[in-house]
Amino acid sequence: MAASSLSPASRVPEAARAPAGEGVGELVELVRGGDMRAWSDLYHRHYERIFKRLCFYLGEASVAEDLTQETFARAVVVLPSFDGRAAFSTWLFGIALNVARNFIRERQTQRRAERRLADIEALRVGPDVALVHLQQARKQALYAALTELSEPMREAFVLRELEELSMVEAAARAGVTANTMAVRVFRAREKVREALTRGGWLTAKTEEAG
Amino acid sequence: MHLEDPLDELVGDAREAVRAEADRGGRKRDFAAMIARAHAIDPTNLSREAVAEAARFAPVVALPRPRRAPALANDDVRTAAPATTPRRRFGWLMAAAAGLLLVGAFAGAATQARRTEGSATAIAAPLVAPSPTSTSPTAGPAPGSSRHVSKDMPVKTDGEVAAPVPAEAPAAATLADDERPVEAGEPTRRREATPRRCVEPRPTETTTDEAAWVALDRAAREAWRRGDTEEARALLSALVRSDATAATIELAYGDLFVLARQADDLRALTRLWQRYLDRFPRGLYAEDARVGLCRRAPKGEASACWDLYLGTWPEGAHAGEARGPRGGEEL
Known part of the structure; x- marks a missing residue:
């Protein structure tokens, strides 16, 4: 200025x-x-x-x-x-x-993320989790899981999965190619899935390749 | 068909929760406070007079934004909308494929080549990364024979209709950015604002999905080419769990067989053979998979396994072995 x-x-x-x-x-x-x-x-x-x-x-x-x-x-x-x-x-x-x-x-350090995941797990199994709070609780669980991602992967996940931008738009925002964005999103989803499974929010899926 | 990916359901709930928070209103847009903060960051760059002038601008409080669609409870979504539920979990892959197509990087050549080579080499030969300049008659898809992507395949990614954006709350001092003409160079469309699982499926989805599998297959091969076999395995595993065509899935299994063999992971290989046979009992690699299982079967089960082989392929390439001394090995 x-x-x-x-x-x-x-x-x-x-x-x-x-x-x-x-x-x-x-x-x-x-x-x-x-x-x-x-x-x-x-x-x-x-x-x-x-x-x-x-x-x-x-x-x-x-x-x-x-x-x-x-x-x-x-x-x-x-x-x-x-x-x-x-x-x-x-x-x-x-x-x-x-x-x-x-x-x-x-x-948001890794330790804090793990602690939050533990908190969320406690919330999940608590007896007073009403259905109306489930959406909010799931949001918290997801964002706790996102803290475990690297920044590029987190960004890719947010752009595609939460903001729902097209791959081309998301890639443009992140300044990468659509191919790179696609792979980042894939990896991010797998890591998020892993974290949420660990926290008890998702059930483990069968590994095809052992 | 696969069930809805539970991850997508959870992400959808999170998305809705964030939207609800963002649209709740009551936030104070305090321009003066922002300028004061800018002055604190760099007093030399912003004068006190500027701060004083900004202080004359009153804060604006945003009113709640009307929700575009009521958020459905999970159970409601599951019970009320299964017939119109798009294959949400493939959305990102569809877009991935579109992106790849836009980049002009279609590389289904090796897959097509492998498709035409037959079972004899499919398991044994490691996947070779495609060369775009290859002139081998088997290196690329035959004219008009590409099963992954047809030249007239519609690309859905940017074709979705932008959702109407509700007007900014009337108390806002100026128009929201959503309401102004889009700036040059900005992304021009936003994808459907309502949860994607509530969007009517398009008739083009099947073919677009297939393009998405091409993208995944290509990403797997690129990972393999650069030596990241773990990534390749993960991508191919995702592919075999998908709704891709049987041929695409079979080829992905073939690649997984090779990867498991390369890794000397016999347990994984055995599991893969079994899963493959469960899905494709007479598939491209079924005979070899059955033989592999029989050779590695525990002694007590080997005989029954070879009987099964002979029952399916009485004149098969391994019939002699099947009729011979029936050994087996412990895994």
């Missing part, structure tokens, strides 16, 4: 300011000029998509909410590096993913 002091001279006159339907590219240019209202527009336009992406990545709306704020804050800081070659939303998604990855690295 090269000129973010927002001195009156740097700001676009209200009459010339973009209406609600302003293109993202134009808003970005206004932001570069130090227009805080344009930043606000970009923020509100992209908030839900970033928030939802982080929801699926992390499985916790409250955490996703915090990290959405963090994503935009970091975007404000590094906006001068945005060269416009990618779409603004793509660039923003990249930042969100990095923020989420850092969060996971810092807070």
Whole structure:
């Protein structure tokens, strides 16, 4: 944000300011000029998509909410590096993913994941698990299992299995080929299955190849 | 037919739970707080004046977003919608196949070659990774004979209709991104927002599935080619558990036989032979599988095994051995 002091001279006159339907590219240019209202527009336009992406990545709306704020804050800081070659939303998604990855690295160690799996197992066999909570419990179990995946595999799983993007879209998001994405998804599913089986959520399946 | 993969059911529940949380509303979009945080991260890059100006923008609270479809309880899904349940577990594979096709990397040549070679070499010969430039008459599918993918096979991945996206809550200060025109370079469509198991199956699904098996088969061979036999085995095992055509599954079994043999894993090999025979009692590799079982049968069972062989292949290549001294070996 090269000129973010927002001195009156740097700001676009209200009459010339973009209406609600302003293109993202134009808003970005206004932001570069130090227009805080344009930043606000970009923020509100992209908030839900970033928030939802982080929801699926992390499985916790409250955490996703915090990290959405963090994503935009970091975007404000590094906006001068945005060269416009990618779409603004793509660039923003990249930042969100990095923020989420850092969060996971810092807070979710393997030991914690195992402990969570144990907790979830206890929840599963508890007598007071009503059916209405089953969906939530399954979500928690799944996300506990996801913590055992490497980041690329976790990302592949989230994009394909949770966000339900097509393979081509998911590959584009991850910056890999569709083939690589397909293999990652396959491996991720197998590892998730293994973790959930270990936690008692799925029954073991017969191995064909011994 | 296989039952629904329980993993998909669990993932579907998790997906719905996350969606419900995300759509719950009540979140505060606090632009001013975000700018303040940006200032804290890098005070030199964002002035105090900017923070002060941003503070004039009031936070926006999102209202709950109407759900696109009520989430069904698992039991409801299972009992109410079996007839319309798509083969959800294959969705990612379908897309995988589409992706591979888009990359232009169809490589069913070796599979086709093996398909045409017959049983004599199928078990014994290790799978050879296909060479795209091979000129061998058996290296590629005969014109018009490809059973994996036909040239007019529809690719479903991106053909699904995008779900209508409900409008952003009216309290939001600006339009949600969902409502604006899609930016150039962005993915243009999102797949069906409702759980995939509730989507009507398309008539093209069978052929698209087959393309997905090609993708899996190809991934297995690529793994094998780079020496990752464990991965190859896992992929091929998934393939034999799939709903792929019998021919594709048979070939996958053939590859698994070779992998087990290479690994000197006789127990796995024996299990594979048995499972193969259970499914394909007169299949491409059935005679060899039966002979393998008989040769490794415990002494007390070898005789009955060879009788079974002779009952099926009285003039088989191993009939002499079957009629000879009937030994066996302990595993």
